[in-house]
Amino acid sequence: MDLTKIKNPAFLKKLSTEELEVLAAEIRQFLIRKLSVTGGHLGANLGVVELTLALHKHFSSPTDKLLFDVGHQSYIHKILTGRTDRFDTLRQYKGLCGFPKMVESEHDVWEAGHSSTSLSAAMGMAIARDMKQEDYSVVPIIGDGALTGGMALEALNHIGHEKKNLTVILNDNEMSIAGNVGALHNALGRMRSAGKYNRVKDELELLLKKIPAVGGKIAQTAERVKDSMKYFMVPGMLFEEFGFTYFGPVDGHDFKDLEEHITYAKKTKGPVLVHVITQKGKGYQPAETDQKDKWHGVGPYKIESGEKIKPADAAPAWSQVVSDTLEREVSREDRLAVITPAMILGSKLDKFQEHYPDRLHDVGIAEQHAVTLSAGMATQGMKPFLAIYSTFLQRAYDQLVHDVCRQNLNVAFGIDRAGLVGADGETHQGVFDIAFLRHLPNMTIMMPKDENECQHMVHTALTYDDGPIALRFPRGNGLGVEMDADLHPLPIGKWEVLKEGTDGVILTFGTTIEMALEASQMLKKQGLNIEVVNARFIKPLDEPLLHDRMNKHIPIVTVEEAVLKGGFGSSVLEFAEEHGYKPQIKRMGLPDRYIEHGNVKELLAEVQLTKEQLVLEMKALLTASNDKQKRA
The missing domain is CATH 3.40.50.970 (Thiamin diphosphate (ThDP)-binding fold, Pyr/PP domains)
Incomplete structure (x- = not known):
């Protein structure tokens, strides 16, 4: 099948199991090929191919609401909702987002990059649905690792109490970004090993009905035996205690098993949890055998060997x-x-x-x-x-x-x-x-x-x-500088002058130090001597240095790769106000909006946080300062 021709998941309803299996294989190969170039969240998506196909076959998106917890496992969902032709731009500037994005598609009903949010959002949608007297399914898909988030447990508690119609899909691959920890992880392990609880329960019920009613004792205890059987078959039965009807465990790579249990779930009133067992990295040997989950999020790689493509002699991260x-x-x-x-x-x-x-x-x-x-x-x-x-x-x-x-x-x-x-x-x-x-x-x-x-x-x-x-400290690799053999504590609140100057001063830190030094060098060629200060302590400020520079009445530009509102530059302005200074100050940083995905250099250029803009801002401040002195 030409995946680029898929515009809507409705076509899945007509496919047989065999056709779904062929489509699943094609999607896996597509993802392995495309992500070898762009990078992305490969392991998580290879593990949910059949599950996503089954959900889209048996529910009707976007009328039915499919919510992906975290969202990095939504690539198959994007393919099925008409975005295959944009995968060459995945996670690139102005390209396809690596997470659900409402502006991309009406099928993306919830945006999430952090885990454990889907259950609360789903409950909100279910309440809204019932208040408006509408009829649709709400289906959050949450990973086993996300259940350790307190918010998820808060939502489970509320959902079980309210008894709203809700179908929770628990995608259990035994691993989130790292190996899962805790009692919940151990409880899920016992559920996995216990087999199909509901099937055993139904068979037990049928057996009890065949026993002749000889004496009242069997009749009186039969229901108690049946109900207590779940504790024997699935230790704890955590989710049923929360008020859910539990189905599973289900083989997340078997379409017939998925169809059977999703059908049961749709017919069941109240909150339902379908426990689906998947294999992260399914269909790609390097990712399947990855015990440390290094294939969770990857950069470009060689398909044949799985070898990651990295620059040679890179500095340490x-x-x-x-x-x-x-x-x-x-x-x-x-x-x-x-x-x-x-x-x-x-x-x-x-x-x-x-x-x-x-x-x-x-x-x-x-x-x-x-x-x-x-x-x-x-x-x-x-x-x-x-x-x-x-x-x-x-x-x-x-x-x-x-x-x-x-x-x-x-x-x-x-x-x-x-x-x-x-x-x-x-x-x-x-x-x-x-x-x-x-x-x-x-x-x-x-x-x-x-x-x-x-x-x-x-x-x-x-x-x-x-x-x-x-x-x-930032993402990525360092600069490759020489490392001192002995460690020493830095004086708290003490900044470092990296370049002397008398005409103006740039206060910055971290990733924008290089930008400031380059801008200072550009200004030097224009006859301007600009000081560059490594303001390495964002709090507390180096008050003696600030007093000195503000008493000299030289222009100050603050630069930060962070939001301007309430940031480092704001603290310098506050210092000036608190001490009665009226300096020429320009703050450079990130604007009051969310910054989307893309190469960091492209994003910095978009928000005009560059050495060229820094040169312009400093020159404008110097001009204004000179004009002010002439008027004085």
């Missing part, structure tokens, strides 16, 4: 520098414990876990728990280091405010993917953390200019005992 430094610090700091919310591989902590398993605690997809757990450890004199992505730290804001900062606890935060991340787009851009951390009392925030400064900042975070401290 920022997250690897942090992880390696943590390993060095273990021998010095016996209070150190590293916490991660299901991001061992993403945060490059796999070696740390191998070498120091007792020092690393993976709490699953549970960011709120991770933050407060770290706070609890800190109350007992430990030094917790929470390795977390900027975009995921957003989910634990109240815990930051209430549990960490309010109690001024010594929790260190390693905030990965700070700044623009590119291909994963607006749900993953790490651009808000400065704004939501900076205004919290007791919080210290820093960001390195290179890997060497990064390792010293890790050491600084672990030796700092005056409250919470956050180390931001």
Whole structure:
């Protein structure tokens, strides 16, 4: 079949099982071929080919609402809803989004880049449906890893209580971004091994009916035996206790098994959970045999071997520098414990876990728990280091405010993917953390200019005992600088002058340091001497340096790869106001809107965060400053 001719999933209703199997194979080959060039979330999508086809065959999207939790497993859904011809642009600037996107299709009814949201959204849709007296199915598809998210459990509790008609598809592949942890994971394991509960229950009921009613005892106990059988067959029966009718486990790669159970589910009143077992990476041997889930999200690769295509002699990843430094610090700091919310591989902590398993605690997809757990450890004199992505730290804001900062606890935060991340787009851009951390009392925030400064900042975070401290670092690889053999703490709040200058000053940090130095060099060729300062401590500010520059009345440009509203530049303006200065200040950063996916350089150009624009802004400030002095 020519997949580009698919415009609507309705055609699936006419296909036989054999035709569906052929189509599934074609889709797998298409994905393996296309993602070898563009990269993307390969493993998750190869695992849900049959499941997505079956759901679209037995439900009628977009009337029926299919909600993909997280959303990175929606590629087959995009193919079936008319977007095959855009896969060459997947996750590229102005191209096809790697997650569901309402502006792309009416079939995308829920947008999600973070896990554990689909059940709450689905319940909201079901309530709206019933209030409006409409008739359609609501079908959230959620992974087993996402069930560790507290929000998912809150939704399960509410759904079971309200008894709304809702069909939850639990896609159980035994692995999220990393191996799942916890009691829920173990409970699902017991369910997998228990076999088909409902089928056994029905057979038991038929057997009981055949027993002659000899004496009242059998008649009285028959129902109790039948009901208690579920606890024997499926230990705990967690979902039925939540108020769901449970179907499964179902073979997620067997169309007949899927059809049978989806049909049962559609006929059943109230909340239903269909437990589907899938294999992540199904149909591509390198991904099928991947035990560490390195095929969850991939860059370009060679199809034949599965070898990843990477630039030769690349500098180490920022997250690897942090992880390696943590390993060095273990021998010095016996209070150190590293916490991660299901991001061992993403945060490059796999070696740390191998070498120091007792020092690393993976709490699953549970960011709120991770933050407060770290706070609890800190109350007992430990030094917790929470390795977390900027975009995921957003989910634990109240815990930051209430549990960490309010109690001024010594929790260190390693905030990965700070700044623009590119291909994963607006749900993953790490651009808000400065704004939501900076205004919290007791919080210290820093960001390195290179890997060497990064390792010293890790050491600084672990030796700092005056409250919470956050180390931001970007996605991708470092600069390849020489690394110091010995580590030392940086003086808190002390900035670094990288280039002297008297005509104006650029205050910046992290990823925009290079831009500032290049802009300063361009301005030097025009006869202007511009100072560049590595404002590596975003909070607290280097107040002596700011007093000095503002007393000199030289123009200041602040540059940050983060939102302008409430960001670093805002703090410099606040400093000026608080101390009665009226300097010429221009803030450069990200505008008040969500930044979509694309190459980071393209995104920076789109928002005019470039060296060329920095040159223009500084020259405009200098002109305004000169005009002001002439009028004076």
